[in-house]
Amino acid sequence: MKLIQRTEAGVGMTVTLFAHSHATAPNEPLPDHLSDVAQLACLFATKFNAGDWGCVAGALHDLGKATPQFQARLNGSKAKVDHATAGARMAIERFGDPGLLLAYAIAGHHAGLADGVGDGTPTALQKRLDANAYPIPAVTPWQSILPLPPSLPVFVPLLRPDVKRPTRDGFSAAMRTRMLFSALIDADRLATEAYYRKADGLPPVPRGAWHPLPELKAALDAYMGEKTRAATAGAESAGQRNVMTHRAAILAAARQKASLPPGLFSLTVPTGGGKTLASLTFALDHAIQYGLDRIIYVIPFTSIIEQTARQFREVLEPVGLDNHVLEHHSAFREEEALAKLSQGDESALQDGKRLAVATENWDAPIIVTTAVQFFESLFSKRPSRCRKLHNIAKSVIIFDEAQTLPQALLRPTVAAIEELALRYGATAVLCTATQPAIMTTRRDGSPGLVGGLRDVREIIDDPGALYSAVARVTVEPDVSKHTVDSLVAALAAHDQVLCIVGTRAQARELTTRLSAATQPVEIFHLSALMCPAHRTAQLSKIQVALDGHLPLRVIATTVIEAGVDIDFPRVFRLKAGLDSIAQAAGRCNREGRRPRDQSIVTVFEVDGWSVVPELRPTLAATDTALRYIAAKQLDPLSLEAVEAYFNELFWKKGLDDKLDAKKIIEKCDVYWSELPFSTIAQTYRLIESDMEPIIIPFDDQATAAIAKLAISTLQASELRSVVRSLQPYLVNVPPRAVHALGSRLEPINPHRFERQFLRLTDEATRDLYSDTGLDLSNLTFQSIEAMIF
Numbered sequence: 001m002k003l004i005q006r007t008e009a010g011v012g013m014t015v016t017l018f019a020h021s022h023a024t025a026p027n028e029p030l031p032d033h034l035s036d037v038a039q040l041a042c043l044f045a046t047k048f049n050a051g052d053w054g055c056v057a058g059a060l061h062d063l064g065k066a067t068p069q070f071q072a073r074l075n076g077s078k079a080k081v082d083h084a085t086a087g088a089r090m091a092i093e094r095f096g097d098p099g100l101l102l103a104y105a106i107a108g109h110h111a112g113l114a115d116g117v118g119d120g121t122p123t124a125l126q127k128r129l130d131a132n133a134y135p136i137p138a139v140t141p142w143q144s145i146l147p148l149p150p151s152l153p154v155f156v157p158l159l160r161p162d163v164k165r166p167t168r169d170g171f172s173a174a175m176r177t178r179m180l181f182s183a184l185i186d187a188d189r190l191a192t193e194a195y196y197r198k199a200d201g202l203p204p205v206p207r208g209a210w211h212p213l214p215e216l217k218a219a220l221d222a223y224m225g226e227k228t229r230a231a232t233a234g235a236e237s238a239g240q241r242n243v244m245t246h247r248a249a250i251l252a253a254a255r256q257k258a259s260l261p262p263g264l265f266s267l268t269v270p271t272g273g274g275k276t277l278a279s280l281t282f283a284l285d286h287a288i289q290y291g292l293d294r295i296i297y298v299i300p301f302t303s304i305i306e307q308t309a310r311q312f313r314e315v316l317e318p319v320g321l322d323n324h325v326l327e328h329h330s331a332f333r334e335e336e337a338l339a340k341l342s343q344g345d346e347s348a349l350q351d352g353k354r355l356a357v358a359t360e361n362w363d364a365p366i367i368v369t370t371a372v373q374f375f376e377s378l379f380s381k382r383p384s385r386c387r388k389l390h391n392i393a394k395s396v397i398i399f400d401e402a403q404t405l406p407q408a409l410l411r412p413t414v415a416a417i418e419e420l421a422l423r424y425g426a427t428a429v430l431c432t433a434t435q436p437a438i439m440t441t442r443r444d445g446s447p448g449l450v451g452g453l454r455d456v457r458e459i460i461d462d463p464g465a466l467y468s469a470v471a472r473v474t475v476e477p478d479v480s481k482h483t484v485d486s487l488v489a490a491l492a493a494h495d496q497v498l499c500i501v502g503t504r505a506q507a508r509e510l511t512t513r514l515s516a517a518t519q520p521v522e523i524f525h526l527s528a529l530m531c532p533a534h535r536t537a538q539l540s541k542i543q544v545a546l547d548g549h550l551p552l553r554v555i556a557t558t559v560i561e562a563g564v565d566i567d568f569p570r571v572f573r574l575k576a577g578l579d580s581i582a583q584a585a586g587r588c589n590r591e592g593r594r595p596r597d598q599s600i601v602t603v604f605e606v607d608g609w610s611v612v613p614e615l616r617p618t619l620a621a622t623d624t625a626l627r628y629i630a631a632k633q634l635d636p637l638s639l640e641a642v643e644a645y646f647n648e649l650f651w652k653k654g655l656d657d658k659l660d661a662k663k664i665i666e667k668c669d670v671y672w673s674e675l676p677f678s679t680i681a682q683t684y685r686l687i688e689s690d691m692e693p694i695i696i697p698f699d700d701q702a703t704a705a706i707a708k709l710a711i712s713t714l715q716a717s718e719l720r721s722v723v724r725s726l727q728p729y730l731v732n733v734p735p736r737a738v739h740a741l742g743s744r745l746e747p748i749n750p751h752r753f754e755r756q757f758l759r760l761t762d763e764a765t766r767d768l769y770s771d772t773g774l775d776l777s778n779l780t781f782q783s784i785e786a787m788i789f
Helices: 030-046 051-060 068-074 085-095 097-107 169-199 213-234 238-257 275-290 302-319 334-340 346-351 371-378 407-423 463-470 484-492 504-517 532-547 578-585 613-632 639-655 677-683 700-709 716-729 735-744 762-768
Strands: 018-020 264-268 294-299 325-328 366-370 395-400 427-432 474-477 496-500 522-526 552-556 570-574 600-604 692-695 730-733 745-747 758-760
Touching: 018 030, 018 068, 018 169, 030 051, 030 169, 051 085, 051 097, 051 169, 085 097, 097 169, 169 407, 169 677, 213 238, 213 275, 213 302, 238 275, 238 463, 264 275, 264 407, 275 294, 275 302, 275 395, 275 427, 294 302, 294 371, 302 325, 302 366, 366 371, 371 407, 395 407, 407 427, 407 639, 463 639, 484 496, 484 504, 484 570, 484 600, 504 522, 504 552, 522 532, 532 552, 532 716, 570 578, 578 600, 578 613, 578 639, 613 639, 692 735, 700 716, 716 730, 730 735, 735 745, 735 758, 735 762, 758 762
Parallel strands: 264 427, 294 366, 294 395, 325 366, 395 427, 474 600, 496 552, 496 570, 522 552, 570 600, 692 758
Antiparallel strands: 692 730, 745 758
16 A cells, blocks of 8 residues: 655645644644554554555544544643544445454554444444444545555465365454554554654664574573583483483474474473473574564463563573563553553543553563463453554464363364464464363374364374373372371371462461471471462572472472472372373472382372362363273373363363353354454453452562652653562452451552552561461451462
């Protein structure tokens, strides 16, 4: 699409229409803003073969500013003006049905993507497009602002020629709309930012000044070479040498398969096999060979995101490649806090107040994020969350611990992964020790999950043989139920033992009972009632004790089951899903220092301990799988055993349609004019029960960050770094816990943030926070605490 050239105000034409105003600098001409946004949106959308679509979206997005009413607003009028609907109407008038997808994006570029039709509210796109029911000022001079093409080209998805296209037309159209929406939002924010920075006499914000991926690869290769040499030199036993040999083989397989064309992959590696760095190696090699832009590492748990990012920085920072790893997760509702620093709503864009508060658009080369942030953004309606989506195209996405994909949302989640791989030039890698059987075909070639992933290529040539070769533990299901007393006695019989339970309340009870029974042996507690900084400190002490062969007993919840590199001779695991048992086994004899028959993982139950209702189907699947395992005399951690477990858990649920409990794919099976963006955004939630973060003043660093947040002159540009520095000091609790804590919680800077940031008072910290974290047992919601992981 040919664009008009930018013009300086007063040069070559008389400018009467403006997009933005400034107190001291010349106003920004509307044609210049539309041209800048169109060119950027075209650039962003070109990555997924939709450059012309992005260009038209940018050209039309602020068409409603070409009205006397909006121009008066720039001159001080307080009247509200809808400047988004005009462009949406023009998109449909000019381009028909294809223009509908652009209309959603244009109409929602401030308020968010709306449902196509609704219950009569003015937010539905249908209502806004009805000039009689929802009148807006006429836009008459649009033809002279920016020319439009006569038609839009057919959208050609980036499909691999050897892969059959799945039929999900409505779902695909919804994803395409969000991608175009993302390109438009990012282009609009960047262009507006550039105008105000220049008007304020400030230099442009540095963006995209990254070292090329081959330099990152060279740093990783050097790191892995040194790591392998050091580990090999330190190996003291045949078991350790065996582990090192197979880690090297896994790394070699990752390098070899990186040459395969982009698409869907799986990396099935036993826990402790080095899959994190092997997957990063695959990703960098693959991205360089096929010209992909970045690596996105998706992690299921917030508790391990920082240590994963830290591990990646250890690779890059020694050679000067710092600031190339971006962490992005949502422990705080950060966007709400940032918005409160602006002087009003979206109209604050006119004076640049929102420019410093834009959320990350993921233009860094390595992104480490959570599954919640990644997937909820893919189904979101909000501009701030969707802004980054276009940068997922042409990337390598590693889904760590893929077995944790949400069961009730499995179908739409799998569909989203497949869309990215087949239509947006991305490569997706399911990285796990226990592949969750979400493919359309099983390992033996028989039919698998209906609607699952197809044509997934395994990076490891023979995962079954690898599992057998590196087997380091013996899993022993305990046939009889324990009492708490008998469990305490069983743990006390071992000098070094890890016991993993299901909830915070169970961990606290067991820690208290064990401490009373086994003094003076040191007892450690790990749960999400401890802030991450506290858990990190405890893990360091645990590692010192293990290295020194000192007696210790550790009671933990599932926070220790992923991303924690720790090695116990004996592990007890409360019965859970077979995938969780495999994760627990990864903390036993991790380095192969001991014989397998002396490295026991005991799966137990405790009489009287309640079961979280959501876990009952998982436990039932485990029971069925264990009976199958016993009958066939299988290793419970073998691939055949894991497949039997997921067969029970996923494939049978699939028959009852419990893998799309919110009917999201069905909701998208409509005409383009009826796509339910707002409804889907409300129903696709990985975490159903809301938790509230509270800040623990755990140490001097936490106290200093709290003090910074309380400064009345805090600027938006400073807020993000302050918020990030507080992440290690958060504990998430249920809303009823916040209510019960009452005056023990103190809002920070309430006149600016209201109750966005709540801290535990110093007195309450002394009374309620101890070595086992935040003690909620004396408050009024013990039954809730008993159900919290």
